[in-house]
Amino acid sequence: MNTLPEWTDLRFFLELARAGTLSGASRRLEVEHTTVARRIDRLETQLGTTLFDRSREGYELTEVGAALLPHAEAMEGAALAAAEHVGGGEVAAQGVVRLGVPEVFGVKVVAPLLARMLQTHPDLSIDLLALPSFANLANREADLGVMLDPPSTGRYMVTRLASFRFYLYASPAYLARHPPIRSIADLAGHHFVDYVQDRLASRELSYLNELGFTPRRRMCCSGMMAQVEATASGLGLMMAPPYAVADEPRLVRVLDDFSAERSYWLAAPTDLYRLQRVRAVWNLLREHADGHPELFMHMS
Structure with a gap:
Protein backbone atom coordinates (compact mmCIF):
# COMPACT_ATOMS: atom_id res chain seq x y z
CA MET A 1 0.00 0.00 0.00
CA ASN A 2 1.69 3.17 -1.24
CA THR A 3 -0.79 5.72 0.14
CA LEU A 4 -3.02 5.93 3.18
CA PRO A 5 -6.75 5.44 2.61
CA GLU A 6 -8.86 8.58 2.52
CA TRP A 7 -11.00 9.30 5.56
CA THR A 8 -14.06 9.70 3.35
CA ASP A 9 -13.60 6.14 2.05
CA LEU A 10 -13.38 4.89 5.62
CA ARG A 11 -16.59 6.76 6.42
CA PHE A 12 -18.30 4.86 3.62
CA PHE A 13 -16.83 1.66 5.08
CA LEU A 14 -18.26 2.50 8.53
CA GLU A 15 -21.76 3.25 7.29
CA LEU A 16 -21.91 0.08 5.19
CA ALA A 17 -20.68 -1.97 8.16
CA ARG A 18 -23.47 -0.48 10.29
CA ALA A 19 -26.27 -0.65 7.74
CA GLY A 20 -25.36 -3.99 6.17
CA THR A 21 -26.77 -3.00 2.78
CA LEU A 22 -25.83 -0.56 0.04
CA SER A 23 -29.27 1.04 0.16
CA GLY A 24 -29.08 1.52 3.92
CA ALA A 25 -25.61 3.07 3.74
CA SER A 26 -26.62 5.30 0.85
CA ARG A 27 -29.54 6.70 2.87
CA ARG A 28 -27.24 7.45 5.78
CA LEU A 29 -24.68 9.12 3.52
CA GLU A 30 -27.27 10.77 1.23
CA VAL A 31 -25.63 9.45 -1.94
CA GLU A 32 -26.52 6.89 -4.61
CA HIS A 33 -25.94 3.24 -3.71
CA THR A 34 -23.62 2.94 -6.70
CA THR A 35 -21.39 5.56 -5.10
CA VAL A 36 -21.15 3.50 -1.94
CA ALA A 37 -20.22 0.38 -3.93
CA ARG A 38 -17.60 2.29 -5.90
CA ARG A 39 -15.95 3.76 -2.80
CA ILE A 40 -15.83 0.36 -1.08
CA ASP A 41 -14.29 -1.23 -4.17
CA ARG A 42 -11.70 1.54 -4.25
CA LEU A 43 -10.86 1.08 -0.57
CA GLU A 44 -10.49 -2.69 -0.93
CA THR A 45 -8.26 -2.24 -3.96
CA GLN A 46 -6.10 0.27 -2.13
CA LEU A 47 -5.79 -1.96 0.94
CA GLY A 48 -5.30 -5.08 -1.17
CA THR A 49 -7.87 -7.09 0.77
CA THR A 50 -11.58 -7.93 0.97
CA LEU A 51 -13.47 -6.06 3.69
CA PHE A 52 -16.97 -7.41 3.04
CA ASP A 53 -18.54 -10.69 2.04
CA ARG A 54 -21.29 -9.95 -0.49
CA SER A 55 -24.54 -11.92 -0.60
CA ARG A 56 -28.18 -11.45 -1.49
CA GLU A 57 -28.86 -10.54 2.12
CA GLY A 58 -26.31 -7.74 2.08
CA TYR A 59 -22.74 -6.98 3.15
CA GLU A 60 -21.06 -8.70 6.09
CA LEU A 61 -17.63 -7.82 7.45
CA THR A 62 -14.81 -10.23 6.78
CA GLU A 63 -12.26 -10.95 9.49
CA VAL A 64 -10.04 -8.21 8.06
CA GLY A 65 -12.99 -5.80 7.90
CA ALA A 66 -13.88 -6.51 11.53
CA ALA A 67 -10.27 -5.78 12.50
CA LEU A 68 -10.39 -2.46 10.62
CA LEU A 69 -13.69 -1.39 12.21
CA PRO A 70 -12.41 -0.10 15.62
CA HIS A 71 -9.65 1.89 13.90
CA ALA A 72 -12.16 3.52 11.56
CA GLU A 73 -14.44 4.28 14.53
CA ALA A 74 -11.53 5.90 16.36
CA MET A 75 -10.85 8.08 13.32
CA GLU A 76 -14.52 9.01 13.16
CA GLY A 77 -14.52 9.98 16.83
CA ALA A 78 -11.39 12.09 16.36
CA ALA A 79 -12.92 13.82 13.33
CA LEU A 80 -16.12 14.58 15.23
CA ALA A 81 -14.23 15.85 18.25
CA ALA A 82 -12.03 18.05 16.05
CA ALA A 83 -15.06 19.52 14.28
CA GLU A 84 -16.75 20.22 17.61
CA HIS A 85 -13.62 21.83 19.06
CA VAL A 86 -13.08 24.07 16.05
CA GLY A 87 -16.75 25.02 16.13
CA GLY A 88 -16.53 26.17 19.73
CA GLY A 89 -17.85 22.98 21.29
CA GLU A 90 -15.88 23.57 24.49
CA VAL A 91 -17.82 26.76 25.11
CA ALA A 92 -21.34 25.45 24.49
Whole structure:
Protein backbone atom coordinates (compact mmCIF):
# COMPACT_ATOMS: atom_id res chain seq x y z
CA MET A 1 0.00 0.00 0.00
CA ASN A 2 1.69 3.17 -1.24
CA THR A 3 -0.79 5.72 0.14
CA LEU A 4 -3.02 5.93 3.18
CA PRO A 5 -6.75 5.44 2.61
CA GLU A 6 -8.86 8.58 2.52
CA TRP A 7 -11.00 9.30 5.56
CA THR A 8 -14.06 9.70 3.35
CA ASP A 9 -13.60 6.14 2.05
CA LEU A 10 -13.38 4.89 5.62
CA ARG A 11 -16.59 6.76 6.42
CA PHE A 12 -18.30 4.86 3.62
CA PHE A 13 -16.83 1.66 5.08
CA LEU A 14 -18.26 2.50 8.53
CA GLU A 15 -21.76 3.25 7.29
CA LEU A 16 -21.91 0.08 5.19
CA ALA A 17 -20.68 -1.97 8.16
CA ARG A 18 -23.47 -0.48 10.29
CA ALA A 19 -26.27 -0.65 7.74
CA GLY A 20 -25.36 -3.99 6.17
CA THR A 21 -26.77 -3.00 2.78
CA LEU A 22 -25.83 -0.56 0.04
CA SER A 23 -29.27 1.04 0.16
CA GLY A 24 -29.08 1.52 3.92
CA ALA A 25 -25.61 3.07 3.74
CA SER A 26 -26.62 5.30 0.85
CA ARG A 27 -29.54 6.70 2.87
CA ARG A 28 -27.24 7.45 5.78
CA LEU A 29 -24.68 9.12 3.52
CA GLU A 30 -27.27 10.77 1.23
CA VAL A 31 -25.63 9.45 -1.94
CA GLU A 32 -26.52 6.89 -4.61
CA HIS A 33 -25.94 3.24 -3.71
CA THR A 34 -23.62 2.94 -6.70
CA THR A 35 -21.39 5.56 -5.10
CA VAL A 36 -21.15 3.50 -1.94
CA ALA A 37 -20.22 0.38 -3.93
CA ARG A 38 -17.60 2.29 -5.90
CA ARG A 39 -15.95 3.76 -2.80
CA ILE A 40 -15.83 0.36 -1.08
CA ASP A 41 -14.29 -1.23 -4.17
CA ARG A 42 -11.70 1.54 -4.25
CA LEU A 43 -10.86 1.08 -0.57
CA GLU A 44 -10.49 -2.69 -0.93
CA THR A 45 -8.26 -2.24 -3.96
CA GLN A 46 -6.10 0.27 -2.13
CA LEU A 47 -5.79 -1.96 0.94
CA GLY A 48 -5.30 -5.08 -1.17
CA THR A 49 -7.87 -7.09 0.77
CA THR A 50 -11.58 -7.93 0.97
CA LEU A 51 -13.47 -6.06 3.69
CA PHE A 52 -16.97 -7.41 3.04
CA ASP A 53 -18.54 -10.69 2.04
CA ARG A 54 -21.29 -9.95 -0.49
CA SER A 55 -24.54 -11.92 -0.60
CA ARG A 56 -28.18 -11.45 -1.49
CA GLU A 57 -28.86 -10.54 2.12
CA GLY A 58 -26.31 -7.74 2.08
CA TYR A 59 -22.74 -6.98 3.15
CA GLU A 60 -21.06 -8.70 6.09
CA LEU A 61 -17.63 -7.82 7.45
CA THR A 62 -14.81 -10.23 6.78
CA GLU A 63 -12.26 -10.95 9.49
CA VAL A 64 -10.04 -8.21 8.06
CA GLY A 65 -12.99 -5.80 7.90
CA ALA A 66 -13.88 -6.51 11.53
CA ALA A 67 -10.27 -5.78 12.50
CA LEU A 68 -10.39 -2.46 10.62
CA LEU A 69 -13.69 -1.39 12.21
CA PRO A 70 -12.41 -0.10 15.62
CA HIS A 71 -9.65 1.89 13.90
CA ALA A 72 -12.16 3.52 11.56
CA GLU A 73 -14.44 4.28 14.53
CA ALA A 74 -11.53 5.90 16.36
CA MET A 75 -10.85 8.08 13.32
CA GLU A 76 -14.52 9.01 13.16
CA GLY A 77 -14.52 9.98 16.83
CA ALA A 78 -11.39 12.09 16.36
CA ALA A 79 -12.92 13.82 13.33
CA LEU A 80 -16.12 14.58 15.23
CA ALA A 81 -14.23 15.85 18.25
CA ALA A 82 -12.03 18.05 16.05
CA ALA A 83 -15.06 19.52 14.28
CA GLU A 84 -16.75 20.22 17.61
CA HIS A 85 -13.62 21.83 19.06
CA VAL A 86 -13.08 24.07 16.05
CA GLY A 87 -16.75 25.02 16.13
CA GLY A 88 -16.53 26.17 19.73
CA GLY A 89 -17.85 22.98 21.29
CA GLU A 90 -15.88 23.57 24.49
CA VAL A 91 -17.82 26.76 25.11
CA ALA A 92 -21.34 25.45 24.49
CA ALA A 93 -22.79 22.12 23.38
CA GLN A 94 -23.83 22.27 19.75
CA GLY A 95 -24.86 19.95 16.97
CA VAL A 96 -27.29 17.04 16.85
CA VAL A 97 -27.52 14.30 19.49
CA ARG A 98 -29.56 11.18 18.78
CA LEU A 99 -30.89 9.64 21.98
CA GLY A 100 -32.61 6.27 22.17
CA VAL A 101 -34.97 5.64 25.10
CA PRO A 102 -37.83 3.26 26.01
CA GLU A 103 -41.11 4.59 24.67
CA VAL A 104 -43.00 5.59 27.82
CA PHE A 105 -39.87 6.77 29.63
CA GLY A 106 -39.10 8.93 26.61
CA VAL A 107 -42.58 10.42 26.43
CA LYS A 108 -43.26 10.92 30.14
CA VAL A 109 -39.81 11.84 31.44
CA VAL A 110 -37.20 12.55 28.81
CA ALA A 111 -39.09 14.69 26.27
CA PRO A 112 -40.11 17.39 28.82
CA LEU A 113 -36.61 17.30 30.30
CA LEU A 114 -34.94 17.82 26.92
CA ALA A 115 -37.39 20.58 26.01
CA ARG A 116 -36.24 22.54 29.04
CA MET A 117 -32.60 21.84 28.22
CA LEU A 118 -32.91 23.09 24.66
CA GLN A 119 -34.19 26.45 25.88
CA THR A 120 -30.74 27.14 27.32
CA HIS A 121 -28.73 25.47 24.51
CA PRO A 122 -29.67 27.31 21.30
CA ASP A 123 -27.08 25.48 19.18
CA LEU A 124 -28.06 21.98 20.30
CA SER A 125 -30.63 19.75 18.59
CA ILE A 126 -32.03 16.40 19.74
CA ASP A 127 -33.31 13.42 17.77
CA LEU A 128 -35.33 11.52 20.38
CA LEU A 129 -35.96 7.89 19.48
CA ALA A 130 -38.76 6.86 21.86
CA LEU A 131 -39.02 3.19 20.91
CA PRO A 132 -40.93 0.08 22.05
CA SER A 133 -37.53 -1.64 21.65
CA PHE A 134 -34.04 -0.39 22.53
CA ALA A 135 -31.73 1.60 20.27
CA ASN A 136 -28.93 -0.40 18.62
CA LEU A 137 -25.72 1.41 19.50
CA ALA A 138 -23.55 -1.06 17.59
CA ASN A 139 -24.83 0.19 14.24
CA ARG A 140 -24.98 3.80 15.49
CA GLU A 141 -28.76 3.98 15.48
CA ALA A 142 -28.28 6.39 18.38
CA ASP A 143 -25.39 8.30 19.96
CA LEU A 144 -26.40 7.17 23.42
CA GLY A 145 -29.23 5.12 24.81
CA VAL A 146 -31.18 4.08 27.89
CA MET A 147 -31.67 0.31 28.03
CA LEU A 148 -32.32 -2.70 30.23
CA ASP A 149 -29.42 -4.74 28.84
CA PRO A 150 -26.10 -2.84 28.75
CA PRO A 151 -23.56 -3.69 26.02
CA SER A 152 -21.31 -6.56 27.10
CA THR A 153 -18.83 -6.28 24.24
CA GLY A 154 -17.32 -3.37 22.34
CA ARG A 155 -16.04 0.01 23.42
CA TYR A 156 -18.75 1.76 25.41
CA MET A 157 -19.16 4.04 28.38
CA VAL A 158 -21.82 2.44 30.57
CA THR A 159 -23.39 3.54 33.85
CA ARG A 160 -26.43 2.48 35.85
CA LEU A 161 -28.96 5.25 35.35
CA ALA A 162 -31.49 4.09 37.94
CA SER A 163 -32.95 1.07 39.66
CA PHE A 164 -36.72 0.99 39.33
CA ARG A 165 -39.68 -1.17 40.23
CA PHE A 166 -42.72 -2.45 38.38
CA TYR A 167 -45.90 -2.32 40.49
CA LEU A 168 -49.38 -3.73 39.92
CA TYR A 169 -52.13 -1.36 38.74
CA ALA A 170 -55.78 -1.67 37.73
CA SER A 171 -58.76 0.57 37.13
CA PRO A 172 -61.31 1.01 39.93
CA ALA A 173 -63.99 -0.23 37.54
CA TYR A 174 -62.13 -3.51 36.95
CA LEU A 175 -61.57 -4.04 40.67
CA ALA A 176 -65.26 -3.40 41.39
CA ARG A 177 -66.34 -6.13 38.93
CA HIS A 178 -63.91 -8.82 40.08
CA PRO A 179 -63.07 -10.68 43.30
CA PRO A 180 -61.00 -8.73 45.84
CA ILE A 181 -57.19 -8.95 45.74
CA ARG A 182 -55.68 -9.40 49.19
CA SER A 183 -52.63 -11.51 48.34
CA ILE A 184 -50.59 -12.71 45.36
CA ALA A 185 -52.56 -15.96 45.41
CA ASP A 186 -55.74 -14.01 44.62
CA LEU A 187 -54.19 -12.78 41.35
CA ALA A 188 -54.44 -16.22 39.73
CA GLY A 189 -58.12 -15.63 39.01
CA HIS A 190 -57.63 -12.25 37.35
CA HIS A 191 -56.89 -11.01 33.84
CA PHE A 192 -53.66 -9.27 32.87
CA VAL A 193 -52.43 -6.86 30.22
CA ASP A 194 -48.83 -7.48 29.21
CA TYR A 195 -46.24 -7.31 26.45
CA VAL A 196 -46.51 -9.58 23.39
CA GLN A 197 -44.35 -12.41 24.67
CA ASP A 198 -42.59 -13.35 21.44
CA ARG A 199 -41.78 -9.68 20.75
CA LEU A 200 -40.10 -8.76 24.01
CA ALA A 201 -37.35 -6.18 23.56
CA SER A 202 -35.57 -7.71 26.56
CA ARG A 203 -36.01 -10.75 28.76
CA GLU A 204 -36.06 -8.29 31.64
CA LEU A 205 -39.62 -7.42 30.55
CA SER A 206 -40.95 -10.86 31.49
CA TYR A 207 -41.64 -9.62 35.01
CA LEU A 208 -45.08 -11.23 35.27
CA ASN A 209 -43.28 -14.57 35.53
CA GLU A 210 -42.30 -13.49 39.05
CA LEU A 211 -45.91 -13.89 40.17
CA GLY A 212 -45.30 -17.62 40.62
CA PHE A 213 -48.06 -18.77 38.24
CA THR A 214 -48.93 -18.43 34.56
CA PRO A 215 -50.97 -15.23 34.30
CA ARG A 216 -54.15 -15.07 32.22
CA ARG A 217 -53.04 -12.56 29.61
CA ARG A 218 -56.23 -11.08 28.21
CA MET A 219 -54.46 -8.56 25.97
CA CYS A 220 -50.82 -8.19 24.96
CA CYS A 221 -49.34 -5.07 23.38
CA SER A 222 -45.99 -4.24 21.85
CA GLY A 223 -45.67 -1.07 23.94
CA MET A 224 -46.53 0.07 27.44
CA MET A 225 -48.57 3.10 26.35
CA ALA A 226 -51.15 0.75 24.82
CA GLN A 227 -51.06 -1.38 27.97
CA VAL A 228 -51.89 1.66 30.10
CA GLU A 229 -54.90 2.48 27.93
CA ALA A 230 -56.16 -1.10 27.93
CA THR A 231 -55.80 -1.35 31.69
CA ALA A 232 -57.46 2.02 32.27
CA SER A 233 -60.36 0.75 30.15
CA GLY A 234 -60.94 -2.03 32.67
CA LEU A 235 -59.51 -4.99 30.78
CA GLY A 236 -57.25 -6.31 33.53
CA LEU A 237 -54.21 -5.66 35.68
CA MET A 238 -50.80 -4.52 34.49
CA MET A 239 -47.34 -3.91 35.89
CA ALA A 240 -45.62 -0.59 35.34
CA PRO A 241 -43.03 1.73 36.92
CA PRO A 242 -44.30 4.88 38.68
CA TYR A 243 -43.32 7.27 35.87
CA ALA A 244 -45.52 5.36 33.40
CA VAL A 245 -48.71 6.00 35.38
CA ALA A 246 -47.87 9.32 37.01
CA ASP A 247 -50.83 11.72 36.80
CA GLU A 248 -53.01 8.86 35.53
CA PRO A 249 -56.26 9.12 37.56
CA ARG A 250 -57.81 6.08 35.91
CA LEU A 251 -55.45 3.61 37.63
CA VAL A 252 -54.86 2.63 41.25
CA ARG A 253 -52.12 0.55 42.77
CA VAL A 254 -52.82 -3.04 43.79
CA LEU A 255 -50.93 -5.09 46.42
CA ASP A 256 -48.50 -2.58 47.85
CA ASP A 257 -46.12 -5.31 49.00
CA PHE A 258 -45.44 -6.78 45.53
CA SER A 259 -43.07 -5.41 42.88
CA ALA A 260 -40.36 -6.48 40.44
CA GLU A 261 -37.07 -4.57 40.39
CA ARG A 262 -35.02 -3.79 37.29
CA SER A 263 -32.26 -1.35 36.28
CA TYR A 264 -31.93 1.16 33.47
CA TRP A 265 -28.46 1.56 32.01
CA LEU A 266 -27.08 4.53 30.10
CA ALA A 267 -24.54 3.71 27.39
CA ALA A 268 -22.67 5.46 24.59
CA PRO A 269 -19.84 4.43 22.24
CA THR A 270 -16.58 5.61 23.80
CA ASP A 271 -15.66 7.80 20.85
CA LEU A 272 -19.04 9.58 20.90
CA TYR A 273 -18.98 10.00 24.67
CA ARG A 274 -15.98 12.30 24.21
CA LEU A 275 -18.17 14.81 22.37
CA GLN A 276 -19.42 17.60 24.57
CA ARG A 277 -22.92 17.54 23.12
CA VAL A 278 -23.26 13.85 23.98
CA ARG A 279 -21.87 14.36 27.48
CA ALA A 280 -24.28 17.25 28.02
CA VAL A 281 -27.26 14.96 27.43
CA TRP A 282 -25.60 12.15 29.40
CA ASN A 283 -25.06 14.39 32.43
CA LEU A 284 -28.60 15.77 32.22
CA LEU A 285 -30.11 12.28 32.36
CA ARG A 286 -27.85 11.24 35.23
CA GLU A 287 -28.63 14.33 37.30
CA HIS A 288 -32.38 14.07 36.71
CA ALA A 289 -32.50 10.39 37.62
CA ASP A 290 -30.45 10.96 40.76
CA GLY A 291 -32.64 13.89 41.81
CA HIS A 292 -36.04 12.27 41.20
CA PRO A 293 -36.11 8.77 42.72
CA GLU A 294 -39.92 8.98 42.90
CA LEU A 295 -40.03 8.43 39.14
CA PHE A 296 -38.68 4.93 39.61
CA MET A 297 -39.93 3.71 42.99
CA HIS A 298 -42.82 4.55 45.29
CA MET A 299 -41.28 6.36 48.23
CA SER A 300 -42.37 5.33 51.71
